[in-house]
Every structure is written in C-alpha cells, then in structure tokens.
Amino acid sequence: MVSTRDLYAEDRNVYAYRCPKCGVLYHPAPMVCKGCRNRRDPSEAVFPDFEKVPMGGPCRLLSWTRIYALPEGIDRPSIAFGIVEFDNGLRAAGQLMVADPQSGARLIAKSGLVRELVGRDFYGLQLFEA
Amino acid sequence: MRQVGIVGIGHTKFGRMDFDLVDIMSWAALEAMKDAGITDGIDQVFVANMGGSAINHQTGIASSLVSRIFLEPAMAELIENGPASGSSAVKCGYMAIASGMADVVLVVGGERMREVTGWKATDFVATLSHPDAEYAYGLTLPAFAGIFARAYVERYGLTEKHLATLAVKAHRNASLNPFAHIEESATLSGIWDGPHRDVVNPIMADPLRLYDFCPVSDGAAAVVLCGLDVASRFTKHVPVRIAGIGQATDTHCVHNRADMLDLKAVRMAAERAYAMAGIGPKEISLAELHDAFLILEVAESEEVGFFERGQAKAAIERGETEVTGRIPINTSGGLKAKGHPVGATGVSQIHELVKQLRGQAEAGRQVAEPKFGLAVNFGGFGNNVVATILAKE
C-alpha cells in the first residue's frame, strides 16, 4: 500500500482526512474510522477515500523542542519542532519557525518545504507566529 | 499455566564492537549457555534485533545465529519490536515454554549500530515514527524526548538539577558494571553548575542536554529460559522465575495522545505484569527502567506506580532511587550509561535483574536482599511497551 504522500507527491498541502460516514477528522490518515469502523481506500477502487481537508491556520503550541544534531536534508543551524492543537481539536507535529517559542502561544500553521532529500521534497506543516 | 524460569545469563560489553553482528550475539548466547551449564538442548531460539537489515545489511539473523553456534535443528525466529524487541523476545520465550511447545529457550538480543555514523543511527531509530506525519519533518526520538521533557518540566517543575542527579547516578552505577559502555563517572559540578557546563553538557534537544541521552552502542545480551518442571536439568543456579509479563500499545503518533505526558502503554504494561505476578509496585525491590532519555526514567517511575504523578522529583531529591535507596532504579547504569544497543536492551535489563536477584551484582551496586525486580522496555516513543517482573525463588 503506497502512502498518502506518495500518491500526492506533487501536492504541497498537508491534509486531515474526514470519515465520509460520521465526519470525524484524522491526521494522519488511518485505514479505518476509529468510531464507526468505516474503511478508507486510498486507491478508491473498492471504497471511497476519506475527504481530504487541507490543514493549516490558527493553532496553539502544546510543547516544543529545538535540536542541534540535524537530520539529513535540513539546511539550518538548528531546527525546532512543536506539537500544536487546532481550534477544531485536531493535533499535529510541525516545524517551528519561531525564534523564542512559548508553550501555550497562538501560532499559524502553513504548509511548506520541510525537508529536501535526494529526489524527494517533503512538504509539511510549518508553525509561525500568529 | 506452566511456570518459566531463567537459568542462564550472558552479556557482552556494550560500546563499540568491530565484529560481525551475529558474532556479537553468538558471544552473549554462548555466555548464557555456559552460565546455564549447557552446550546444547535448546528447543527454540528467539533473536531480538531492530537494525540488522537497515544498518548491517543482514537478514535471516535468527537462522544465521543458530548455525553459527551449532544449535540446529532448534526452532528460530527474529523478533522485531523496535527498542522493545528484547523484552518481546523474552515474552515469546515465555509463551513458547508456557504453551508446552518448548522446554528450553535461548533468547538473544543484539545490535551493531556504531558501524554507521551517529546521525545515521539516530535516523534509523527515527524510522519507527510515522513516515509522513513525523519522520518526514526531521523529527527524531531525541526531539520527541525534548518535546515530552518540556511538557513535563512545565507541568511538574522538574529541574535540570534533578536530571543531572540521575545522570550522576547512572554513571556511578555504570562505572561499577563491567559490561557498561560508559566507564567514566560524572559530577554535578561538571555537568550542572560548573563553569564549563555549556561546553561539557550542551543543550541537544531543548531543554535536554547531552548527559540526558544514552550513547549509541553495540552489544548483545542473552538468557536461557526453561520450564520450572524441567529445571532439574540445570544445577548451576537456582532459577529466577518470570512472575509476570505485561505489554500494551499506544497511538503511533505522539500528537494523537490526549495528554502527551500520559504514557498509557507503560502504565498498562506494568499493571498487567503486576496482575499476573499477583503483586503491586510496593513489592518491587528494584527496577530497570528504559531511560534512553533520563526524562523517561522519571516519567516511567511514576507510571509504574513507584511515585505519584509529579513526585519522582522528590524521590530523586531524597535519593530513593539510588542503589541504597527505597526503590533502586537502573543499578546497571541504565540505557543512559550502560548503553543502548536497541535489540539487546530488553534482554540486558532482564540480565541485570537476574544478576541482582541471584546476589551476583558487583560490590557497590548490589541491592540488599531483592525479591522482585521489574523491567520496563519502551518501544517507539512509548507506543509499544513491555514490562517484566522477575521473582527470586
């Protein structure tokens, strides 16, 4: 089974996935709805895929870190990560683009280039000051 | 159910080993068999390893190990459960014997990670995170530890001094453990309040510093298990009984936990192990907790019921988790200072508990008259956790 990112490699959005039966949102995409057990089919051959809802916008920083041993494909002196909660309750991890982050701070999440590996660019959530 | 005991233990020194992965694991296996007083008679082998294919370009490791030490035609499987592979393999050994499919099982855990650079090793471990929602961002396990630590510090007021105190304890215990990767002791003045603190102990994953992290290690550990009804085959040691095993899983993505500080899988694994053993946390004499990052020793010590939430820091201040304290934790030096060859770690924790329960630990780190030992082996960032309780017979 290919991942959602392989399927939409040219798509620079980050998505949440909404169960078409009960409306619950997920990030990342599961293969079945936790609540109603409705199945998701990324190929849409047997079942419909879940509805893709672009993620971003206002959110609150729950916790964060800044690391100094940098992963391959990230060309910065240090990189910060945060976990945020959106106003609809959805949560996500993202790259934190804030110089002096504070837990609890209001941020804005936008999709951006988070990592460049050979032959492959990764787009993901980047978190900016609100 | 059939009772299962441990009758042999073996360990290599942890650190850098320029030997083939299967040679390293074979050494520990042969040490465990020697300790059990046997050269054959193994029905089943479980091998715990995470990076054989990804780091060492080797697959079929269990079959390879069996052949290298001439245990054919023993049954053999590789068990991969991330950093909890070792305890999972011990659990499989327990199940094989309890079910009656085997009488004698050899469990070997090993890893050879220093063949690659530190970054490659960190990247390899990070592959257990979610490929799209975590890994792609460059998130590593140390990064998750930093995020977790900040939330913990902000909620419970844990300080850098508490963590540094645990680092000093880990280094001290490891300095007395001949198998430990790190042999040097550490001092509070060196890593916490000395003038060169930021050079000696720099921030690695804010708020965590270098001394809050385990090293990248090579090494292996092994145990021989048998049904207690056939334990008379083994006369060298009184068997140490496996009294309880519990395991639980949690969400793959850390952000999808309602409370990221709630290590539900740790708590449930421990509760299941206590229930099976018929005891509670107060009966535990010592524990090996999975401290790949020292903040995990703090959080796990609360989740397994030794301390109330947020109270581990008071226990650290009182020295309760030192070798001579009320509930000694990581007398081996822990992952933090003994080292963390991921597949070996769970087996190494069991090795330490057996050594302690037999009264064979080195002077200065032997706990006085232990009866029950608890091991917590933490896979992923807490998404698959195995707890094991051993009892002195």
Ligand SMILES: [Zn+2]
């Ligand atoms: Zn649904």
